[in-house]
Amino acid sequence: MAKYCVGIDLGGTFIKSALFDHAMKKLAERTSPTPSTAGPEGVVEVMAVDAAELIRSTGLDRGQVIGAGIGSPGPLDLQRGLVIAMPNIPGFDDFPIRDRLAQRLGIPAVLENDANAAALGEFLAGGGRHVSDMVLLTLGTGVGSGIVINKRLLHGAHGIGAELGHMVVEPEGEPCGCGQRGCLERYASATYMSQYAQRLIEAGRPSSLDEPLRRNGLLHGADICIHCRAGDAVAQEAWSRAVKYLAIGCVNICRILDPDRIVFGGGMAKAGADLLSPLGAAFAALHWSLTPPRTALVLAELGNEAGVIGAAGVAWEKFGTGVSA
Amino acid sequence: MAKYCVGIDLGGTFIKSALFDHAMKKLAERTSPTPSTAGPEGVVEVMAVDAAELIRSTGLDRGQVIGAGIGSPGPLDLQRGLVIAMPNIPGFDDFPIRDRLAQRLGIPAVLENDANAAALGEFLAGGGRHVSDMVLLTLGTGVGSGIVINKRLLHGAHGIGAELGHMVVEPEGEPCGCGQRGCLERYASATYMSQYAQRLIEAGRPSSLDEPLRRNGLLHGADICIHCRAGDAVAQEAWSRAVKYLAIGCVNICRILDPDRIVFGGGMAKAGADLLSPLGAAFAALHWSLTPPRTALVLAELGNEAGVIGAAGVAWEKFGTGVSA
Numbered sequence: 001m002a003k004y005c006v007g008i009d010l011g012g013t014f015i016k017s018a019l020f021d022h023a024m025k026k027l028a029e030r031t032s033p034t035p036s037t038a039g040p041e042g043v044v045e046v047m048a049v050d051a052a053e054l055i056r057s058t059g060l061d062r063g064q065v066i067g068a069g070i071g072s073p074g075p076l077d078l079q080r081g082l083v084i085a086m087p088n089i090p091g092f093d094d095f096p097i098r099d100r101l102a103q104r105l106g107i108p109a110v111l112e113n114d115a116n117a118a119a120l121g122e123f124l125a126g127g128g129r130h131v132s133d134m135v136l137l138t139l140g141t142g143v144g145s146g147i148v149i150n151k152r153l154l155h156g157a158h159g160i161g162a163e164l165g166h167m168v169v170e171p172e173g174e175p176c177g178c179g180q181r182g183c184l185e186r187y188a189s190a191t192y193m194s195q196y197a198q199r200l201i202e203a204g205r206p207s208s209l210d211e212p213l214r215r216n217g218l219l220h221g222a223d224i225c226i227h228c229r230a231g232d233a234v235a236q237e238a239w240s241r242a243v244k245y246l247a248i249g250c251v252n253i254c255r256i257l258d259p260d261r262i263v264f265g266g267g268m269a270k271a272g273a274d275l276l277s278p279l280g281a282a283f284a285a286l287h288w289s290l291t292p293p294r295t296a297l298v299l300a301e302l303g304n305e306a307g308v309i310g311a312a313g314v315a316w317e318k319f320g321t322g323v324s325a
Numbered sequence: 326m327a328k329y330c331v332g333i334d335l336g337g338t339f340i341k342s343a344l345f346d347h348a349m350k351k352l353a354e355r356t357s358p359t360p361s362t363a364g365p366e367g368v369v370e371v372m373a374v375d376a377a378e379l380i381r382s383t384g385l386d387r388g389q390v391i392g393a394g395i396g397s398p399g400p401l402d403l404q405r406g407l408v409i410a411m412p413n414i415p416g417f418d419d420f421p422i423r424d425r426l427a428q429r430l431g432i433p434a435v436l437e438n439d440a441n442a443a444a445l446g447e448f449l450a451g452g453g454r455h456v457s458d459m460v461l462l463t464l465g466t467g468v469g470s471g472i473v474i475n476k477r478l479l480h481g482a483h484g485i486g487a488e489l490g491h492m493v494v495e496p497e498g499e500p501c502g503c504g505q506r507g508c509l510e511r512y513a514s515a516t517y518m519s520q521y522a523q524r525l526i527e528a529g530r531p532s533s534l535d536e537p538l539r540r541n542g543l544l545h546g547a548d549i550c551i552h553c554r555a556g557d558a559v560a561q562e563a564w565s566r567a568v569k570y571l572a573i574g575c576v577n578i579c580r581i582l583d584p585d586r587i588v589f590g591g592g593m594a595k596a597g598a599d600l601l602s603p604l605g606a607a608f609a610a611l612h613w614s615l616t617p618p619r620t621a622l623v624l625a626e627l628g629n630e631a632g633v634i635g636a637a638g639v640a641w642e643k644f645g646t647g648v649s650a
Contacts, residue, residue: 154474
């Protein structure tokens, strides 16, 4: 009898869940608002009800569903299946989300951090499929990341590897909330790129970004991209600066990991060729000359589906015989 | 009947070889001068004669020796077993060293680059034993490196990973022979640290290093260490600068790979606590505050034995059932 896995992407706003077969074909999906005032038990209840409904609606026997994977924001204790704390949802204080869901659902569960789950999703079904070694960089509020080496997620010895947004790319650079200085995400995330443009404007530089800044009180990554394309010098400086540091990050990823691909997701990646074209040029210019650049820089393909697909993939790896996609 | 492997460390000056059992216990070893004017066939001849003599002297049957591992300077084509070129020895032009040795010896052979072999050696029997994830940094003429993840060497998708000496740690920094700027090895290798001290002296800074510089025409890493300990300001500045960039490199290794240990070998590591003590302090100061530093910084333990042990380890992984040490 065919086997299936559930993937659950626990976000601050929505809980997405879906049911997949061994080839990562999606049979059904659901999206529910995250009950952010109902505490961790309320969150587990929504996850369990949605998963049960996915199984019911597809007419499967519960015994055919061999596991559920949960992708969650952190910090997490992956080995013990705990959410140490949850941004924006009080009550997650070393909460055993994995075991509570498994109990409530009667199906084994596994916990993974959301960035790793998204990387596995892109690896299994998106911008990283058909390769063995892949890095996902998600350029949004911060720079999220996941690493796949020899077809497996890299977790590190203490479960805190693959934090590429906190690679130092500028000694004595901008202070980061993590306590370091000069982290990649302080230069290359949509948020900090936008803040840099705002600083230039506040220092008196004339810019067409002045209008959205006055209207919204802050700038978004999309503002920078649009005004950059329209030729605004401040937007171009901010975009180029982010691209330069991103290229340094990519060079370092190649020197250390030498992946087949670096996949770009998140808001800034929506710029498409406006990101990849200058990034590819900067990467080639900064790359060593001992070998030509062979690591491909590509766009993510799954959007916000990556997390739920990757969460199911984690369940297949844990409880199944792997994914045959 | 017990099985054995041969490890061969092909260096520019000496060829070291040794015979190991499955627990990496050394039964016999030999060292011969590298016949640098005899061409690649002459090099293979020495390797084969030494390996045969190791087997003969221990009274083993050749059938008990299941493989030979060769650790070689590069560039190499690992998959095809070729030495693309050999520094200081002419004639290695895509030379099939692996297959020629296997033919000559009648035993299967495998090729690995010398830095990776040394990392595997420290992992199996030195500063990285008893852990799963380890990085070796060899601080000498350059900064050599090898990475072990989940007990396996990391090669990368194109066989050029684990080149940590060419991680960019200073954008628009010192130009490196590799074509990049600001590579770690331009700041943290014994050679470039010594050159930096020399530059300070040539710019007119008074220093007790003036004496060895005039005597030898250049400075060595050991000069910097000795004069640093004696309180010379120029030596201290050069040493601290190398340590600072090495600490940034270690932070980045933790953010990306999160290993159990970073192991330091090569000439600069002979300084022992004079390296580890300031490096540990700089590492802790630069490390993020989200988690305490858990990656241990330790000294290599095998000296120039690491390569021959690791070369045998590569053979065990390829032809045996792994190492049970």
